[in-house]
Amino acid sequence: MDLVFRDAEVVDGSGGDSYRADVGIEDGRIVSIVKEAAAAGCQRPTARRVLDAEGLALAPGFIDMHAHSDLALLRDPDHSAKAAQGVTLEVLGQDGLSYAPVDDRTLDEVRRAITGWNGDGADVDFDWRTVGGYLDRLDRGIAVNAAYLVPQGTVRMYAMGWEDRPATEPELDRMRQLVAEGLEQGAVGMSSGLTYTPGMYAPDSELTALCRVVAEHGGYYCPHHRSYGAGALRAYAEMVALTREAGCALHLAHATMNFDVNEGRAPELLALLDEALDGGADISLDTYPYTPGSTTLLALLPSWASEGGPEAALSRLRDDATAERIRHHLEELGSDGCHGVPVDWTTIEVSGVTDPALTDHVGRRVDGWSTARRLLLDDRLGTTILQHVGHEENVRTIMRHRVHTGGSDGILQGRKPHPRAYGTFPEYLGRYVRELGVLSLEECVAHLTSRPASRLRLPDRGLVKEGYVADLVLFDPTTVASGATYENPRTLPVGIPHVLVDGRFVMEDGRRTDVLAGRSVRRTELR
Numbered sequence: 001m002d003l004v005f006r007d008a009e010v011v012d013g014s015g016g017d018s019y020r021a022d023v024g025i026e027d028g029r030i031v032s033i034v035k036e037a038a039a040a041g042c043q044r045p046t047a048r049r050v051l052d053a054e055g056l057a058l059a060p061g062f063i064d065m066h067a068h069s070d071l072a073l074l075r076d077p078d079h080s081a082k083a084a085q086g087v088t089l090e091v092l093g094q095d096g097l098s099y100a101p102v103d104d105r106t107l108d109e110v111r112r113a114i115t116g117w118n119g120d121g122a123d124v125d126f127d128w129r130t131v132g133g134y135l136d137r138l139d140r141g142i143a144v145n146a147a148y149l150v151p152q153g154t155v156r157m158y159a160m161g162w163e164d165r166p167a168t169e170p171e172l173d174r175m176r177q178l179v180a181e182g183l184e185q186g187a188v189g190m191s192s193g194l195t196y197t198p199g200m201y202a203p204d205s206e207l208t209a210l211c212r213v214v215a216e217h218g219g220y221y222c223p224h225h226r227s228y229g230a231g232a233l234r235a236y237a238e239m240v241a242l243t244r245e246a247g248c249a250l251h252l253a254h255a256t257m258n259f260d261v262n263e264g265r266a267p268e269l270l271a272l273l274d275e276a277l278d279g280g281a282d283i284s285l286d287t288y289p290y291t292p293g294s295t296t297l298l299a300l301l302p303s304w305a306s307e308g309g310p311e312a313a314l315s316r317l318r319d320d321a322t323a324e325r326i327r328h329h330l331e332e333l334g335s336d337g338c339h340g341v342p343v344d345w346t347t348i349e350v351s352g353v354t355d356p357a358l359t360d361h362v363g364r365r366v367d368g369w370s371t372a373r374r375l376l377l378d379d380r381l382g383t384t385i386l387q388h389v390g391h392e393e394n395v396r397t398i399m400r401h402r403v404h405t406g407g408s409d410g411i412l413q414g415r416k417p418h419p420r421a422y423g424t425f426p427e428y429l430g431r432y433v434r435e436l437g438v439l440s441l442e443e444c445v446a447h448l449t450s451r452p453a454s455r456l457r458l459p460d461r462g463l464v465k466e467g468y469v470a471d472l473v474l475f476d477p478t479t480v481a482s483g484a485t486y487e488n489p490r491t492l493p494v495g496i497p498h499v500l501v502d503g504r505f506v507m508e509d510g511r512r513t514d515v516l517a518g519r520s521v522r523r524t525e526l527r
Contacts, residue, residue, distance in 0.1 A: 001026045001047035002503065007036075008053035008474065012464040013060040013449035015442055023058060025470045028503035033466055051498070053474060059445045060462050061088025061144075061471035061499065062425045063452035065286040066222075066253050066407030069146070070098050071118040073518075079143035080512045081412055084492040085425040086473030088501050089145040089461070089521060091452075094253065094409075095224045096153030096193035099126065100134040101178050106158045112310045113197075115354055115382040116296035117411050132185030141516035144501055145471070147456060148520070149191040149222055150182035152210060153199025162309040164201045172209060179213045186522025188456055189219035191253070194226040194235075195337055196299060197306040204242050211246035219523060220249035220282075220455060228293075229259040229339030229389075236269055240276045240283065251455055254409045255285035255398055258293060258389045259341045266397035277403065284455045286407030287398050289427045291390030294351060294411055294418035297366075297376055297383040300343060301326055302335035310381055317377050327369040347388040350375070352414015354382030362415045384414045386486075396438050399428075405452040419489040423482030426493035430481035441477055458521070470503035 003025040010033070011018045024032030024045045032045050064082065067090035073079060082090060092098065097114050099107065099121075107129070111121050128134045131150060138146050152175075159174040160167055167175065179190055190210060194200045211221050221243055225235040236252065243250040257266050277283055298306070298313065305326050306313045316322040329335040334342045348366040353359060358379055366372050366385070375383050398404065406428060410421025420427075425448060432438040439447070453462025460468045473496060480495030499507035501517035 001031060001045065002049065004045050004047040004050045005053040005058055005474070006044070006050050008056055008058035010464050011057045011059045011442055011445045013446055013462055015446035015450070018057070018442060023464065025500075025503050028470055030464065030466055030468050030470050033464070055476060056474045056497070057441070057477050058464060058472060058474050059086075060449035060453075060464055061473050061501065062086045062406065062448045063088070063456070063462065064090045064408050064424070065251070065405045065452050065455070066094055066409045067092055068094060068117050068409070068411050071121055071124050072412045073138065073142045073146060075123050077141065077143060077516055078512055080492060081410070081422050081490070083143050083499055083506045083512060084496060085423070086475060086496050086499050087144055087425060088471035088473070088499065089147065091147045091149065091188070091456070093149035093151050093187065094191050094222070096151045096191050096196060096199035098151040098154055100128060100131045100154075101150070101182055102129055102154065102158060106154065109157060109309055110154050112381070116298070116352070116384040117413060119413055120354065130185060131182035131187050135186050135520035135522060138518075138520040142518040143506055143516060144518040145521050146518065147188045148186070149189050150179050150187045152179075152190055152192040152202065152207070153196060155179060156198050156202060162198045162307055162312070164198075164304065164307045166203050167206055172206060175206075175210060176213050179210050180217065183214065183217035183219055183523060186520065187219065188523045189251070190214045190221055192221070192223040194223055195339065196224070197303055200226065200303055200336070204238065208242045208246045211243055211248040215246055215248040217523065218457065220251050222251045222253050224253045226336070227339045228256055229341040230261050230334065231340050232257055232262055233265075233268060233272065236272060240272070240281060244276070244281055249282040249455075250284075252283070252285040254293075254407060255287055256293070256390060257394045257398075258387075258391070259339065261341065262394065263391045264393055266394040270398065270401055273401070273403070284403040284405060284451065285398070285401070286405045287395065288407060288409050288420045288424050289395060289399065289432055290418070290420050291388070291392055291395060292418065293387040293389060294409065294420070295385060295387065296381070297372060297385050298381045300330060300335065300338045302329040302337055313381060314377065317373055323373055331369065345369075345372070349386040349388065350383060351386050351416045351418065352384040353379050355379050359415060384411060384417070386418055396432070399432065399438060399447070403451070404447050405455065406448045416486070417489050419482065419484035419486060421484070422490055423484035423493060426480050426496065427482040429475065429477065430495070434477065434480070456521070470500055472500045474498040
């Protein structure tokens with residue numbers, strides 16, 4: 001064997017009790033698990049390397065069900081942001097906007113639209129246009145594994161631009177074709193960002209038609225739905241209804257209940273989901289263990305303000321009369337971009353800018369519409385923000401649910417990104433398991449491993465089990481903790497000394513190695 005972990009406390013991802021064992025690895029697979037009781041009086045397994053794992057928990061690598069590393073994996077081979085957390089697989093293509101499938105026009109527009117999420121990509125060679133081409137690009141060498149969702153907003157942009165209207169039948173046929181091609185090339189499902197343009201312009205009938213294509217290919221639909229605020233329960237119910245009509249599996253992205261109107265209302269959401277689950281629906285969800293959210297400043301604007309794309313939005317912001325109309329929607333009516341809730345500027349904190357001249361704004365609250373407007377214009381829509389609108393009681397309630405998984409929703413851009421990008425998984429283990437006891441260690445590890453592997457239909461990941469891929473994390477359950485804070489959001493976690501991807505150390509003794517063991521994980525391999 002290549003490697004044996006000696007005397008590890010195996011938390012195998014099943015949710016069952018942990019146990020002490022020696023675990024052997026060969027050719028990137030788990031080939032031997034010898035429990036302590038079975039080893040008594042017998043010769044213990046040996047290998048070219050034996051690592052003493054006394055006092056460490058050995059678990060499957062964590063799966064980040066909601067990642068925004070679409071360009072970060074390409075520009076930064078180190079990628080310690082995720083590798084140091086024990087993440088061995090990320091799901092990209094989230095919130096309906098990413099970089100495949102595209103033509104030249106769409107690529108230019110989507111790069112500008114999500115500069116706040118991923119940067120403008122000037123340092124990336126965009127040598128692909130299809131989903132398969134993007135996955136091939138990942139296969140040249142990345143830190144951790146990655147799966148991809150076909151982004152519905154990008155597909156709509158490709159087929160019909162930024163128009164706020166229902167698709168014609170030829171346009172819908174083109175979208176069906178693009179989604180089908182992406183799934184056939186390896187995507188695991190489809191995402192939407194239904195508070196982001198242009199995806200939010202799609203009516204339910206259009207989404208249902210595309211979800212039927214996803215279902216035909218065995219994928220799942222992952223929506224950022226139309227409201228996490230005043231209309232949250234209605235928006236969740238909408239997603240459940242349209243996916244049930246389409247016969248499509250549903251995974252609810254960052255399933256939160258935010259703003260004051262939803263304080264203490266998480267049980268209502270879970271009751272809605274339980275009723276659907278008990279009726280046979282296939283539903284899962286992810287959350288991050290923090291109360292603030294994170295997005296772009298542009299996303300708060302009413303959807304009509306962004307019709308036509310980034311240049312059209314900037315033109316409207318420059319016009320005083322139109323800018324006043326935007327302010328009225330934001331501050332008095334509650335725009336659809338702000339989830340139907342009138343904006344409270346005291347809850348909006350600038351986390352990143354693309355123009356270095358605006359850096360002084362980072363870490364400060366936005367003090368009103370005039371400042372927000374000037375930032376949007378001067379930063380050419382690239383400003384990212386934190387929204388301090390969540391509730392701890394809701395976070396804890398939702399993370400206990402039977403279909404819960406973990407997703408960081410981590411934006412890696414900006415001087416002060418949300419700490420969830422660097423801290424989600426150790427935050428679960430340190431704060432919510434060890435300190436608060438919201439979940440047991442075994443329960444939490446199952447939420448972060450076997451449950452997401454099941455949603456992704458991965459036949460040989462998500463468990464510490466003989467024959468499974470050796471995507472593994474060793475951590476100290478007595479010390480593991482997130483180092484990332486709102487003041488210092490890029491501090492790496494503690495208590496996670498070793499992480500393996502495909503049986504190779506990407507983290508060793510708490511340091512990032514130079515190993516690039518990750519690759520794309522494709523639906524076509526799993527069918």
